[in-house]
Amino acid sequence: xxxxxxxxxxxxxxxxxxxxxxxxxxxxxxxxxxxxxxxxxxxxxxxxxxxxxxxxxxxxxxxxxxxxxxxxxxxxxxxxxxxxxxxxxxxxxxxxxxxxxxxxxxxxxxxxxxxxxxxxxxxxxxxxxxxxxxxxxxxxxxxxxxxxxxxxxxxxxxxxxxxxxxxxxxxxxxxxxxxxxxxxxxxxxxxxxxxxxxxxxxxxxxxxxxxxxxxxxxxxxxxxxxxxxxxxxxxxxxxxxxxxxxxxxxxxxxxxxxxxxxxxxxxxxxxxxxxxxxxxxxxxxxxxxxxxxxxxxxxxxxxxxxxxxxxxxxxxxxxxxxxxxxxxxxxxxxxxxxxxxxxxxxxxxxxxxxxxxxxxxxxxxxxxxxxxxxxxxxxxxxxxxxxxxxxxxxxxxxxxxxxxxxxxxxxx
Numbered sequence: 001x002x003x004x005x006x007x008x009x010x011x012x013x014x015x016x017x018x019x020x021x022x023x024x025x026x027x028x029x030x031x032x033x034x035x036x037x038x039x040x041x042x043x044x045x046x047x048x049x050x051x052x053x054x055x056x057x058x059x060x061x062x063x064x065x066x067x068x069x070x071x072x073x074x075x076x077x078x079x080x081x082x083x084x085x086x087x088x089x090x091x092x093x094x095x096x097x098x099x100x101x102x103x104x105x106x107x108x109x110x111x112x113x114x115x116x117x118x119x120x121x122x123x124x125x126x127x128x129x130x131x132x133x134x135x136x137x138x139x140x141x142x143x144x145x146x147x148x149x150x151x152x153x154x155x156x157x158x159x160x161x162x163x164x165x166x167x168x169x170x171x172x173x174x175x176x177x178x179x180x181x182x183x184x185x186x187x188x189x190x191x192x193x194x195x196x197x198x199x200x201x202x203x204x205x206x207x208x209x210x211x212x213x214x215x216x217x218x219x220x221x222x223x224x225x226x227x228x229x230x231x232x233x234x235x236x237x238x239x240x241x242x243x244x245x246x247x248x249x250x251x252x253x254x255x256x257x258x259x260x261x262x263x264x265x266x267x268x269x270x271x272x273x274x275x276x277x278x279x280x281x282x283x284x285x286x287x288x289x290x291x292x293x294x295x296x297x298x299x300x301x302x303x304x305x306x307x308x309x310x311x312x313x314x315x316x317x318x319x320x321x322x323x324x325x326x327x328x329x330x331x332x333x334x335x336x337x338x339x340x341x342x343x344x345x346x347x348x349x350x351x352x353x354x355x356x357x358x359x360x361x362x363x364x365x366x367x368x369x370x371x372x373x374x375x376x377x378x379x380x381x382x383x384x385x386x387x388x389x390x391x392x393x394x395x396x397x398x399x400x401x402x403x404x405x406x407x408x409x410x411x412x
Contacts, residue, residue: 004113010106021103157210260326283363331377
């Protein structure tokens with residue numbers, strides 16, 4: 001193979017040690033190499049950094065092995081051109097599996113210029129990503145804890161959630177706190193209702209009749225305390241995210257112009273894909289990286305599978321939230337797209353098409369700085385009126401009607 005990179009290095013990264021291979025020009029016109037192992041402590045990685053510099057290394061490749069590559073990347077990224085590669089794309093021949101062999105093989109691929117780099121966002125976006133992902137996890141945990149509260153209340157026989165829309169609202173929370181403090185009289189508890197809920201006081205008195213004892217007070221009290229803690233953590237994380245996004249506030253507002261995207265979803269999307277779209281040559285490249293493109297598995301002229309590849313689960317969840325919100329937005333292009341596709345390909349694939357449209361629109365918006373312009377819910381009808389007319393006529397004829405068309409006069 002031709003030598004593209006004169007002094008490459010490759011790292012086989014594990015939790016406790018890194019196996020490094022460096023290739024360089026040999027004295028007889030050939031190629032030489034050296035392999036060493038280093039610890040993954042900060043001290044060990046600094047020794048690795050100096051060793052690579054001593055060999056005049058310009059590019060360093062490593063596999064995306066869980067989270068173990070991150071501290072290595074952080075030490076090397078400022079002084080070397082680091083390349084993170086998908087482990088599935090660089091598999092060696094069977095029977096040649098050792099740390100040294102892996103490092104040597106990866107180094108030879110880098111030397112020949114055969115490695116495709118994975119997208120690694122810059123430091124500010126990586127910090128933002130840590131915050132948004134943890135906030136998403138805490139929001140999910142809060143939902144699970146709220147579900148536990150509903151189940152615990154069912155065990156007491158209290159049917160508060162049958163009368164109150166949100167039992168964690170002001171009125172519901174006041175009643176739950178009073179229950180945990182020992183007040184079980186339905187008359188007293190119902191009087192804690194506020195606002196429009198006071199019109200339901202008779203129903204509340206009936207719903208609050210139950211067998212709430214000390215063990216329920218301990219259990220539900222612990223759940224409420226945990227919910228308060230989670231609310232506090234989510235609020236703190238949201239403040240940190242807004243601080244990190246202060247330089248990119250214009251990008252957040254840009255994404256919020258897209259149907260179905262609100263502030264938190266926009267923050268999560270930017271944390272996953274960044275703000276610089278030059279790393280993705282086209283909207284199709286971004287959609288492919290996000291796992292929102294059909295697969296390509298064809299052999300002997302037969303297409304075997306069109307299943308999409310796996311992308312970032314965090315980005316996919318943000319796109320799903322945006323798509324589901326867009327489906328509920330009346331007279332929007334995305335809603336019309338979903339309604340047009342669902343009868344033919346089903347809910348899941350139609351929703352996937354909407355997510356593909358959203359990620360492609362985001363690429364164009366971030367690339368050009370233009371706000372989203374919705375095509376409208378009647379886009380497909382206006383795009384080809386003759387085809388729409390033929391389709392409607394065919395439907396009427398299948399129902400046994402004879403259709404005669406007469407064009408209306410054009411109005412000025």
